[in-house]
Amino acid sequence: MALEFLKEAWSNSVGVSQIGATKDEDGTRAETVKIGGQSTLPFLFAEGNIPHRPVIAMEIWDILPEDWPQTLKEPFKDCLDNPGQWAEKCVKEFQADFICLRLQGAHPDGKNKSPDEMAKAVQAVLKAVGVPLIILGCGDDTKDNLILPACCEASKGERCLIGEAVQENYKTLTAAVLADGHNIIATSPIDINIAKQLNILITDMGLPSDRIVINPTIGALGYGLEYAYSIMERARLAALSGDKMLSMPFICFVGYEAWRAKEAKALMSEFPQWGPEKERGPLWENITAVALLQAGADILVMRHPQAVSETRKTIDILMQG
Amino acid sequence: MFIVGELINGMYKEVGRAIQQKDKKTIQKVAQDQVKAGADCLDVNCGPVSKDPVADMQWLVETIQEAVEVSLALDSTKPQVIEAGLKLAKKKAVINSTSADQEKLDILVPMAKQYKTYLIGLTMDKKGVPQDKDRRLELAAHIAATCQDAGFPVGDLFLDPIVLPVNVAQTQGRYVLESIREFKMLADPAPKAIVGLSNVSQGTCSRSLINRIFLTMAVGAGLDAAILDPLDKELLDSLITAELVLNKQIYCDSYLDAYRKR
Numbered sequence: 347m348a349l350e351f352l353k354e355a356w357s358n359s360v361g362v363s364q365i366g367a368t369k370d371e372d373g374t375r376a377e378t379v380k381i382g383g384q385s386t387l388p389f390l391f392a393e394g395n396i397p398h399r400p401v402i403a404m405e406i407w408d409i410l411p412e413d414w415p416q417t418l419k420e421p422f423k424d425c426l427d428n429p430g431q432w433a434e435k436c437v438k439e440f441q442a443d444f445i446c447l448r449l450q451g452a453h454p455d456g457k458n459k460s461p462d463e464m465a466k467a468v469q470a471v472l473k474a475v476g477v478p479l480i481i482l483g484c485g486d487d488t489k490d491n492l493i494l495p496a497c498c499e500a501s502k503g504e505r506c507l508i509g510e511a512v513q514e515n516y517k518t519l520t521a522a523v524l525a526d527g528h529n530i531i532a533t534s535p536i537d538i539n540i541a542k543q544l545n546i547l548i549t550d551m552g553l554p555s556d557r558i559v560i561n562p563t564i565g566a567l568g569y570g571l572e573y574a575y576s577i578m579e580r581a582r583l584a585a586l587s588g589d590k591m592l593s594m595p596f597i598c599f600v601g602y603e604a605w606r607a608k609e610a611k612a613l614m615s616e617f618p619q620w621g622p623e624k625e626r627g628p629l630w631e632n633i634t635a636v637a638l639l640q641a642g643a644d645i646l647v648m649r650h651p652q653a654v655s656e657t658r659k660t661i662d663i664l665m666q667g
Numbered sequence: 668m669f670i671v672g673e674l675i676n677g678m679y680k681e682v683g684r685a686i687q688q689k690d691k692k693t694i695q696k697v698a699q700d701q702v703k704a705g706a707d708c709l710d711v712n713c714g715p716v717s718k719d720p721v722a723d724m725q726w727l728v729e730t731i732q733e734a735v736e737v738s739l740a741l742d743s744t745k746p747q748v749i750e751a752g753l754k755l756a757k758k759k760a761v762i763n764s765t766s767a768d769q770e771k772l773d774i775l776v777p778m779a780k781q782y783k784t785y786l787i788g789l790t791m792d793k794k795g796v797p798q799d800k801d802r803r804l805e806l807a808a809h810i811a812a813t814c815q816d817a818g819f820p821v822g823d824l825f826l827d828p829i830v831l832p833v834n835v836a837q838t839q840g841r842y843v844l845e846s847i848r849e850f851k852m853l854a855d856p857a858p859k860a861i862v863g864l865s866n867v868s869q870g871t872c873s874r875s876l877i878n879r880i881f882l883t884m885a886v887g888a889g890l891d892a893a894i895l896d897p898l899d900k901e902l903l904d905s906l907i908t909a910e911l912v913l914n915k916q917i918y919c920d921s922y923l924d925a926y927r928k929r
Contacts, residue, residue, distance in 0.1 A: 542919035546928070584917050591925045592917065 353393050356586035359385035360644075361556045361593045362398070363529060365444065366478025367505035372527070375504065376476025379444050381559075381644040382595035387582065388642050391667040399665050400639055402654055403480055403647045404442035405601050406432045408459070408467040409451035414649075415611040417627040421651045429467055430474035437475045440651040441658070446480035447471050452493045453484040461496035468497045472504060480507045480531075480597075480647065487515045495522040502526040507559060507597070507645075509533060513544050520551045531597055533561040536570070538577050538584075538592070545591045558594045559645065566603040566610070567634045574598075578641040598638045601649030604631035628652035636660050668906055668915075669708060669892035671740050671761070672701030673865065675727065677714015686713060686723055694727065695734035702735045704897040705907075705927050708761060709735070711752060712742035721751045728755045740787070740894070746774045753782045761785040763894075764827065767792045767806035772813045780819045787825045787861055788814075790846070796829045800842040803828050804849055811853045821854045825861040825892055832869040833877060840867070840881065847888040859891035879905040886910060903927075 362383040367373025379401050386394025410427045411419070421440075425431035429447065436442040447468065451459040468481055481497050483490030494508060495518065509531025511519045516532070523530045532548055534541035541560055549555055562581065564574035578596060585593040604610050610630035614622050631653035635646050639661065648654050674697050677683040685693035698709055709731060713723040720743060728739060732755070740761035741752035749762055764787035765775040779786040788810035790803040797803045807826045814824050828846040831839045843862070851857040862885055868877035879902045882893060886909040897903060907926045910916055919925060 538917055539919045542917055542925060543921060546919065546921045546925055549928070580917070589917060589925075590928060591919070 358588045372503040401443040403446040404436035405446045430470045444477040446647045448482040461493045464493040465496045465500035491518040498522040498526040529557045566607045575641040582642040595644035597645040598643040600635045604634045632656045671708045671894040672706035672897045676712040698731045706897040708738045710740040720748045724752045803846045822856040824858040830866045844888045861892040864895040883909045
C-alpha cells in the first residue's frame with residue numbers, strides 16, 4: 347500500500363497586501379509588490395497555496411550611514427550620499443524587489459532634518475526608481491510624528507508601506523496612512539499579544555487589515571533568532587486557524603539586526619579565527635534571512651548585495667516546492 | 668466554538684408572529700443581531716404553531732439568507748421540513764436533528780450525506796432521555812456507527828448528550844459533562860459534541876448565571892458547539908474566556924473584541 351501523508355487543512359489564509367500603486371491605481375509606480383495569501387505554513391505546497399513569493403527590499407538611508415561597517419559601505423561607495431542613486435543601484439544592479447528608505451537624517455540626536463527635507467528625500471527616491479517604497483522614520487516617536495505625516499502626504503496615492511506604528515504611538519501614523527492611501531507597519535517587541543492588540547487598535551481606527559503588515563521584531567542569528575522564529579510561527583499558526591487579527595503578512599528587518607551583530611562586523615584583524623569579514627558579514631545576514639523565510643517572513647529588508655543575491659537563490663529553490 | 672444562535676424559533680412570540688405575518692424585517696433583524704454578537708450559525712425553527720411548516724421553512728431560509736451569510740441549522744422533527752430548507756441553503760447547513768432511533772437515522776443520515784451537511788445526533792430514543800452516562804454513550808456509539816456504515820464523515824457529526832434542567836434533574840449535569848469528554852473516543856476522526864444550552868436553566872430564576880457556568884464547564888470538557896442565545900453578552904464573554912484559558916485563541920488586551928471581529 348502506498349504511504350499516504352497526513353495533510354493539515356487550514357480554515358484561514360494570510361491576508362494579501364499590495365505595496366505600490368501604478369498609474370491606473372492613482373500612483374506612479376512601474377510595478378507593484380503583492381505579499382501574503384498563503385493557506386499553509388511556509389513552503390508546504392502540498393497543504394495549501396502560496397500565491398506570492400517572499401520579497402526582498404533593500405535598505406537605503408537619506409543620509410550617509412557613517413556607522414556602517416566598511417564591508418557594507420563598499421558596494422555603494424559611489425552613491426551612499428545620494429538616496430536616489432543608491433536606490434537606483436539597488437534596483438538595477440542588485441535586483442531589489444523594492445526599496446526601504448530609512449529617514450535616519452531626521453533623528454534629533456543626529457542631523458535633525460526637517461519634515462520638509464524628509465518629504466523631498468521621499469520624492470527624490472520615488473522619482474529615481476519605479477518600484478514601490480517602504481518609508482521608515484528615524485525611531486524617535488515625537489520626531490516621527492512630524493516627519494511621517496509629511497512623507498505620507500508627499501507620496502499620496504503611491505501605496506507605500508510606512509512605519510513604524512507601536513502600541514504607545516500609532517494614532518498619528520494610522521491617521522496619516524489612512525488619509526493618503528498607504529500601508530502601515532505595526533511593530534511589536536517580539537510579543538504576540540501586543541502584535542494582536544496593535545492590529546486591533548489600528549483596525550479600530552478604520553484602516554483595513556489588508557493595509558497592515560506585522561513587524562514582529564526579530565533577532566539576528568545568535569541574538570534571539572529562535573525566539574523571533576517561535577513568535578512568528580505561533581502567530582502564523584493562529585492566522586491559519588482563523589485568527590483574523592494575526593493574519594497579516596510579516597516584514598523582517600534582517601539587515602538592521604544582522605549588521606548589529608559583532609560576528610557580522612568585527613574585523614579579521616581583531617578576530618583572526620573568525621575569517622574575513624567580507625564574507626562573514628553578508629553570510630550572517632543571509633543565514634538570518636533564510637531562517638526567517640522558514641518562519642513565514644513575507645518581506646525581508648536587507649542591506650548587503652551579496653546577502654540579497656544568496657537569499658534570492660534560496661527563495662527560488664524553495665518556491666519550486 | 669461553533670456558536671448556533673437559537674433565537675429564530677416560532678416558539679418565541681415575536682418570531683412566531685413574524686412568521687405568521689411574513690414580516691421579513693423582524694426575522695432579518697434577529698438574524699443580523701445574532702451574527703453580529705458572534706453566532707457562526709443560526710437555528711431555524713418554525714415553531715409549534717406553523718400550519719404549513721414546509722412553506723414557512725422555505726420562507727425563513729430565504730429571508731435569513733437575504734440578510735446574513737452564515738450556515739443555518741434546520742430544526743424540525745419532520746424530515747420533509749428539513750429537506751425543504753436544505754434545498755435552499757447556500758452554506759454548509761446543519762440538520763437539527765436525528766435521534767438514535769433507527770427509522771430516523773435511516774432517513775436523516777443519507778440526507779445529510781446527500782446534501783453534505785453537518786448532522787446533530789441526539790442521544791435519545793423512543794424510550795426517552797437516558798438517565799446516566801453509559802446509556803448516552805451507547806446511543807452515541809450507535810449513531811456514530813450508523814454514520815460510518817453509511818459513509819457519512821463522522822467528523823461532521825455533532826453528538827448532543829441532552830442537557831436537562833438543573834432544577835428537576837440535578838444528577839444529570841455531571842453525566843452530560845462526562846459524556847462530552849467520552850464522545851471523542853468513539854471514532855477517529857472524532858465526532859463533535861454540541862449542547863442545547865438554555866435547557867439547563869429552564870424554570871430557574873438565575874438563568875443567565877447557570878447557563879454561563881454550565882457552558883464554561885462544558886467547554887472545559889471539550890465541547891465543540893452550542894445552541895444558545897448569542898445576545899447574552901456575559902455568556903459569550905465567558906465562552907470566549909474559557910477558550911482563551913484553553914489556549915484556543917491568542918491573548919491580547921482586547922481579546923473579547925478580537926473574537927467578535929473574526
